[in-house]
Amino acid sequence: MDEFALINRFFTSLGRHSHGSQADTVIQGIGDDCAVLSVPSGQSLVVSIDTLVEGTHFVAGTDPAQLAWRLLGASVSDLAAMGAEPAWVTLALTLPAADESWLKPFSAALGEGLAYYGINLVGGDTTRGPLSLSAQVHGFVPHGAALLRSGARAGDLVCVSGTLGDSRGGLECILNADIAANDYLLDRFYRPTARVSLGQHMRRYATAAADISDGLLADLQHILTASGVGATVNPDLLPISTQLAAHFDNETAKRWALSGGEDFELCLTVAPECWQVLCEKAPSLAAQLTVIGVVDTEPGLRLQTAEGTVSAAAAGFNHFASETRNS
Amino acid sequence: MDEFALINRFFTSLGRHSHGSQADTVIQGIGDDCAVLSVPSGQSLVVSIDTLVEGTHFVAGTDPAQLAWRLLGASVSDLAAMGAEPAWVTLALTLPAADESWLKPFSAALGEGLAYYGINLVGGDTTRGPLSLSAQVHGFVPHGAALLRSGARAGDLVCVSGTLGDSRGGLECILNADIAANDYLLDRFYRPTARVSLGQHMRRYATAAADISDGLLADLQHILTASGVGATVNPDLLPISTQLAAHFDNETAKRWALSGGEDFELCLTVAPECWQVLCEKAPSLAAQLTVIGVVDTEPGLRLQTAEGTVSAAAAGFNHFASETRNS
Numbered sequence: 001m002d003e004f005a006l007i008n009r010f011f012t013s014l015g016r017h018s019h020g021s022q023a024d025t026v027i028q029g030i031g032d033d034c035a036v037l038s039v040p041s042g043q044s045l046v047v048s049i050d051t052l053v054e055g056t057h058f059v060a061g062t063d064p065a066q067l068a069w070r071l072l073g074a075s076v077s078d079l080a081a082m083g084a085e086p087a088w089v090t091l092a093l094t095l096p097a098a099d100e101s102w103l104k105p106f107s108a109a110l111g112e113g114l115a116y117y118g119i120n121l122v123g124g125d126t127t128r129g130p131l132s133l134s135a136q137v138h139g140f141v142p143h144g145a146a147l148l149r150s151g152a153r154a155g156d157l158v159c160v161s162g163t164l165g166d167s168r169g170g171l172e173c174i175l176n177a178d179i180a181a182n183d184y185l186l187d188r189f190y191r192p193t194a195r196v197s198l199g200q201h202m203r204r205y206a207t208a209a210a211d212i213s214d215g216l217l218a219d220l221q222h223i224l225t226a227s228g229v230g231a232t233v234n235p236d237l238l239p240i241s242t243q244l245a246a247h248f249d250n251e252t253a254k255r256w257a258l259s260g261g262e263d264f265e266l267c268l269t270v271a272p273e274c275w276q277v278l279c280e281k282a283p284s285l286a287a288q289l290t291v292i293g294v295v296d297t298e299p300g301l302r303l304q305t306a307e308g309t310v311s312a313a314a315a316g317f318n319h320f321a322s323e324t325r326n327s
Numbered sequence: 328m329d330e331f332a333l334i335n336r337f338f339t340s341l342g343r344h345s346h347g348s349q350a351d352t353v354i355q356g357i358g359d360d361c362a363v364l365s366v367p368s369g370q371s372l373v374v375s376i377d378t379l380v381e382g383t384h385f386v387a388g389t390d391p392a393q394l395a396w397r398l399l400g401a402s403v404s405d406l407a408a409m410g411a412e413p414a415w416v417t418l419a420l421t422l423p424a425a426d427e428s429w430l431k432p433f434s435a436a437l438g439e440g441l442a443y444y445g446i447n448l449v450g451g452d453t454t455r456g457p458l459s460l461s462a463q464v465h466g467f468v469p470h471g472a473a474l475l476r477s478g479a480r481a482g483d484l485v486c487v488s489g490t491l492g493d494s495r496g497g498l499e500c501i502l503n504a505d506i507a508a509n510d511y512l513l514d515r516f517y518r519p520t521a522r523v524s525l526g527q528h529m530r531r532y533a534t535a536a537a538d539i540s541d542g543l544l545a546d547l548q549h550i551l552t553a554s555g556v557g558a559t560v561n562p563d564l565l566p567i568s569t570q571l572a573a574h575f576d577n578e579t580a581k582r583w584a585l586s587g588g589e590d591f592e593l594c595l596t597v598a599p600e601c602w603q604v605l606c607e608k609a610p611s612l613a614a615q616l617t618v619i620g621v622v623d624t625e626p627g628l629r630l631q632t633a634e635g636t637v638s639a640a641a642a643g644f645n646h647f648a649s650e651t652r653n654s
Contacts, residue, residue, distance in 0.1 A: 033476070034373040034409045035375070037374065046364070053457075081361070090374060090376040127379075129381070132459055141363070
């Protein structure tokens with residue numbers, strides 16, 4: 001048995017654990033040419049593939065446990081943005097060597113993440129080469145109920161979940177020795193939490209959704225482009241954590257909330273009357289969201305500033321995307 | 328728009344073309360956080376993910392069109408081994424730079440391959456880093472009808488499709504300047520053809536199947552292990568192409584047929600009475616297959632030689648796998 005066959009033992013073992021309500025949808029998991037899977041009746045399948053590359057998405061020497069959580073968090077966040085229930089994941093792992101001191105903490109953390117999200121590892125491919133990790137996640141959503149980017153209408157409120165800019169704050173703590181490390185901010189960077197439950201609940205209220213991976217402005221622009229509309233955002237309304245506010249000046253915190261990326265919160269558009277219903281009927285959901293702007297008929301993305309309304313590009317946000325995904 | 332956003336244009340364009348009988352199963356293709364897909368009623372979903380890494384699976388400077396064909400061929404071959412009908416593919420592409428002279432021939436060949444296999448590109452992720460390509464293929468098979476590795480029974484005939492060893496012959500032509508290049512052998516290496524139609528037809532005749540990616544002995548051993556049986560193979564029965572026989576001596580050709588890998592033919596086990604029916608009712612299928620051995624109750628893999636029956640390991644085939652997949 002070669003050393004890469006040994007690697008497969010780690011993942012075959014993980015694949016034996018069943019997670020979540022969809023565990024019985026795995027007919028044949030790891031161990032054949034393909035996995036054989038069953039999509040429940042009345043459900044659509046939603047899928048997304050994401051890659052993390054050493055030197056591009058993380059620095060050499062990053063804790064493998066943190067990589068496992070980031071890979072899963074970033075991938076499952078795409079399911080959350082569709083309002084989908086996570087079901088399965090496949091993993092394509094490229095490693096320079098079969099290093100057990102890397103594989104043990106990675107697979108242990110991956111196992112924890114699979115259990116946390118209720119997602120089953122059903123297949124993979126392990127190859128030798130420069131360190132890189134691709135995950136494809138699969139989830140279910142009732143037919144016709146997926147939250148698409150294309151449903152936003154003029155007049156809708158723009159909402160975001162949680163707080164924004166924390167992940168970038170954590171990254172700054174890592175990159176700059178003169179910034180005091182903050183466990184909360186570091187955790188938001190290393191271990192993003194996909195908003196799975198919120199996404200599923202928002203299927204009945206939102207007109208469109210995207211997860212905030214490239215930064216709020218970039219991801220909101222994806223919604224606006226797909227929907228053929230524009231929006232105006234008030235930066236003073238951005239939800240900023242007390243930890244981010246305590247560590248960085250107000251302008252910096254706002255800039256990261258607008259464009260920092262990798263928060264893996266949700267950006268949603270909600271018709272005003274639905275927002276009203278949401279606040280009345282589901283106050284615990286409403287409490288997870290902050291209204292930060294409104295959808296307009298005029299294409300483009302604008303910011304409300306002390307000097308009036310200016311285009312986001314004119315305000316210096318013309319390079320939104322740190323990376324662009326084609327799914 | 329950054330340079331990697333330009334890359335996505337190539338694939339967004341490819342994603343707009345519909346291929347095969349399952350084109351209408353794509354509800355939302357490239358352009359949202361996830362693809363939204365519909366698995367036809369009565370069908371199971373089968374999935375497999377495969378990675379090609381520069382320096383491990385191909386040398387630097389390999390023609391990108393050939394990479395596209397190899398990636399698709401190797402991936403779709405896993406669907407063929409399950410008896411599945413190809414439906415969708417997602418692509419995770421890591422590139423050192425957004426080099427149009429690489430991207431144009433790659434995406435053109437990928438488009439041809441998608442059309443050839445009737446498979447729809449539904450998502451992807453493009454990232455910067457050392458050249459590497461991962462594809463996840465998705466297909467359909469009627470509930471309960473997937474060809475698994477675990478179904479072989481003692482007495483079954485061991486069959487293989489096409490001819491074996493050609494891909495390794497092509498690789499030798501590339502690596503050794505003193506071997507005359509042969510277009511047929513090179514094409515078998517660069518542009519493997521997955522046996523999709525054969526796999527689907529063999530659902531009704533075969534007890535088990537695997538595709539020959541790691542070499543016949545390694546992949547047959549996967550079937551035997553999963554089924555809890557053994558087999559005896561007669562190397563004199565191995566199907567060897569006239570081109571391979573013309574270019575290499577008999578012993579070399581046989582060795583590559585047994586262990587060369589990347590042929591992407593199918594290895595199947597068929598009960599003798601089903602083989603009889605197959606020959607009578609579907610002679611055109613039988614003509615694509617060669618019986619090379621028989622399944623035994625005794626675990627392990629044996630070869631019939633002039634000196635009698637010896638274990639494959641004793642005959643020098645103890646390192647079967649050039650690479651091991653965990654799905």
